[in-house]
Amino acid sequence: MNEVILCHALVIGLALPLGLYMARSLNDDRKAPLDGLFRPFESMLYRLAGIDAQRTMTWQAYAWAVLKLHLLLVLLAWGVFMAQGLLPLNPDGVAGMPWDTALHTAVSFATNTNQQHYSGQAQLSYLSQTFAIVTLQFVTPATGLAVLLAIARVLLSKASVARFSETAVQPVGVGNYYRDLVRTLLRVMLPVATVVALLLAWQGVPSTYQGAQTLQPLDSAVTESQVIPRGPVASMVAIKQLGTNGGGWYGPNSSVPLENPTPLSNVIESVSLLLFPVALLVAVGVMTGRRRLMTGIGAVMLAFSLASTAAMIVSEKMPNAAFEGLAAAGSPNMEGKEVRFGPEMSALWASWTTQTSNGSVNAMHDSFNPLGGAVTLMDMFVNVTFGGIGVGLIGYLLYLMLAAFVGSLMIGRAPELLGKPLETREIRWISLAILAQPLVILGLTALAVALPGLAGNSNPAFHGLSQVLYEYTSAFANNGSGFEGLGDDTPWWNLTCVIALLVGRFLPMLAPLAVAAWLAGKRTAPAGRGSLDMDSGAFVGLTASVIVIINLLGFLPVLVLGPVAEQLTFGF
Amino acid sequence: MNTSLMTRTSLLASLRLMVVLAVLLGLLYPFVVTTLSGLLFPHQASGSLLYDSQGNVVGSTLVGQPFLGAQYFHGRPSAADYAPDAAAGSNLAPSNPVLRERTLDEVRTLQERDGLSAGEIPVDLLAASGSGIDPHITPAAALAQAPRVSQARGLPLPAVENAIQAATEYTGLLGEPAVNVLRLNLALNERALNERSPTDE
Known part of the structure; x- marks a missing residue:
């Protein structure tokens, strides 16, 4: 338990200064910390790319700039994966990927999901792992952060609300995507990732361009040789953890000792899961001047997070039913877990990785007790318990808009958010972005289990349904973890997951951007005695209730058919 | 504007x-x-490789190996047979009858090999690891195998128990105490070599 508490303390202790640094580095002021160091690199990058990083964009231009860059990155990665057999940095002679697996992998990494239908150590060259994957592992979280900056700039920032207050302004400038992206990458993500990567290399994560090491094991009665895959692993694992990415070098991810060698590396990687999502709350609060609003949001997220972690620890310290009467009495569920981490640190990781849409694992979720499996699913349904970098807070703002709509109606006012009227167009897009989740997840799950032979389950009965549900939930939530027994490297899984990945990434990210720009362009009504106070405890509670109710309405039935029914088969 | x-x-x-x-x-x-x-x-960057006294690569401290011989400590069940290029967990759900059958098989093996009885077996000797190459077992799981190894090697039990202690990692603040099986077996082999030819280096 000490380690669990230590990790919480480290996240808070590190996220505060990092958030303050980000607020000063990413705002629109003329000066930022370490300008002397970073500005020459930024100018060089803008010049090399030939981009205008100064003029502010309309929301449409911002959104198109995001989509264009990501479309090109998907094409690049897709090509590299298929052609890797012919390309350099391939010491182990890995062959090209089939087209459907390569497409799924490219989209999966371009949506910050990192769902993997392959095993990296055997099926990807070093070029694919770095040039294609590490690039996307940086660009996608930085893009989530950039879009959040744009939304915060026009919707939340007190300075900008004052600017737009007198007259309606259309169109509204939301910022410059290239500038937001490049500054996030150079000033925040690259330095932090470099430090974490070196710490992990020190702890034993391989960091070499040499190919696999073949050796003769000690007891050659069993097997004549063992092949140890290596590579520039540390650089990838750092950004995998920090960038709410989750896609690892080795198939079983950070349960593999080469990817997560020691209890200390496990603490570093665990803290990295939550570091940026928490720091962003601080950064946005400081940048927009809405500290109380962000404190309220942070409190709800922390409450959800602690409840999830506590339930997960309880679940995994319980015995696994399959070992009943065989293992020593009172043993925790160690199936799929590593001795050096034990049940508590495995539970903490599972809880944090599903909250933040990271999706890396240090234990196999498929072998969790039913309660633990249900907690991972619920974390991904909610997906705003800190959530993915940028998109977690954007998702929370979606619920906040809905709560403002409901709350205004409850007190008999015309619906408004921070003095801006919420009208049909806004509510239509907010609802669509929220309802797309159950529609896509439940629709695809129903289709996959209804058509015989498609699902590819490794576990029978109720858990089989959970496996299918988990896969689509993970895809839509841009999480990337899995109940990995599922036979998911088939055209059906690859192509249907691509749909869930794309809708789950871009609709809930760009619809709020549009809504924010529409709202910003409207006249602000002066706050009166009867206006909705978003800093009040009542409104914070209302938002939390909206989140809980929407997710229970959408997903309680399927949870009953999956993990709840599985638990009942054990007779308690 | x-x-x-x-x-x-x-x-x-x-x-x-x-x-x-x-x-x-x-x-x-x-x-x-x-x-x-x-x-x-x-050392870490190239995979934390372990060498024997002749300078041959015999493994990595971070990668478990499969052991069969009675003179060796055995690791946890592995869904990948300890092949790192095929690393995997079992991904079997607690409700899956296959997991129960696999465990019953394992119990029979442990009963024959180490005389352990059902209901007292350290759980890590029954549960497959997440990576399939977990290099560790718990100290309890090592102690349960100590009598067999001591007998097979003709070593007094306290010497084997000392070797276990020397191969135990993470006894400090972080992590769970864990016996590195490969390091332990390698140390026992080296000790046997030294005793057979005390004049050799």
Whole structure:
């Protein structure tokens, strides 16, 4: 338990200064910390790319700039994966990927999901792992952060609300995507990732361009040789953890000792899961001047997070039913877990990785007790318990808009958010972005289990349904973890997951951007005695209730058919 | 003010930006980290390899190995037969009858091999690891095998127990105490070599 508490303390202790640094580095002021160091690199990058990083964009231009860059990155990665057999940095002679697996992998990494239908150590060259994957592992979280900056700039920032207050302004400038992206990458993500990567290399994560090491094991009665895959692993694992990415070098991810060698590396990687999502709350609060609003949001997220972690620890310290009467009495569920981490640190990781849409694992979720499996699913349904970098807070703002709509109606006012009227167009897009989740997840799950032979389950009965549900939930939530027994490297899984990945990434990210720009362009009504106070405890509670109710309405039935029914088969 | 708004961006600019970012983030950053790690931590960077007294690579401290012989401590059940290139967990759910059957098989083996009885077996000797190459077992799981190893090697039990203690990692603040099976077996082998030819180096 000490380690669990230590990790919480480290996240808070590190996220505060990092958030303050980000607020000063990413705002629109003329000066930022370490300008002397970073500005020459930024100018060089803008010049090399030939981009205008100064003029502010309309929301449409911002959104198109995001989509264009990501479309090109998907094409690049897709090509590299298929052609890797012919390309350099391939010491182990890995062959090209089939087209459907390569497409799924490219989209999966371009949506910050990192769902993997392959095993990296055997099926990807070093070029694919770095040039294609590490690039996307940086660009996608930085893009989530950039879009959040744009939304915060026009919707939340007190300075900008004052600017737009007198007259309606259309169109509204939301910022410059290239500038937001490049500054996030150079000033925040690259330095932090470099430090974490070196710490992990020190702890034993391989960091070499040499190919696999073949050796003769000690007891050659069993097997004549063992092949140890290596590579520039540390650089990838750092950004995998920090960038709410989750896609690892080795198939079983950070349960593999080469990817997560020691209890200390496990603490570093665990803290990295939550570091940026928490720091962003601080950064946005400081940048927009809405500290109380962000404190309220942070409190709800922390409450959800602690409840999830506590339930997960309880679940995994319980015995696994399959070992009943065989293992020593009172043993925790160690199936799929590593001795050096034990049940508590495995539970903490599972809880944090599903909250933040990271999706890396240090234990196999498929072998969790039913309660633990249900907690991972619920974390991904909610997906705003800190959530993915940028998109977690954007998702929370979606619920906040809905709560403002409901709350205004409850007190008999015309619906408004921070003095801006919420009208049909806004509510239509907010609802669509929220309802797309159950529609896509439940629709695809129903289709996959209804058509015989498609699902590819490794576990029978109720858990089989959970496996299918988990896969689509993970895809839509841009999480990337899995109940990995599922036979998911088939055209059906690859192509249907691509749909869930794309809708789950871009609709809930760009619809709020549009809504924010529409709202910003409207006249602000002066706050009166009867206006909705978003800093009040009542409104914070209302938002939390909206989140809980929407997710229970959408997903309680399927949870009953999956993990709840599985638990009942054990007779308690 | 509206006239200065950017309403469109060019595809060519996105293309050039992609190339610049891919070179910086996908080639330069891994290269810098990998080069620095190789200089600062050469042993870890190349895979924490273990050598025997003749200088042959016999494994990595981070990768478990399969053991069959009675003179060796055995690791946990592995869904990958300890092949790191095929690393995997079992991904069997607690409700899956296959997991129960696998465990009953394992119990029979442990009863025959080490005389352990059902209901008292350290759980890590029954549960497969997540990676399939977990290099560790718990101290309890090692102690349960100590009598057999002591007998097979003709070593007094306290000497074997000392070797277990010497191969136990993470007894400090972080992590769970864990016996590195490969390090333990290697130490016992080296000890046997030294005793057979005390004049040799």
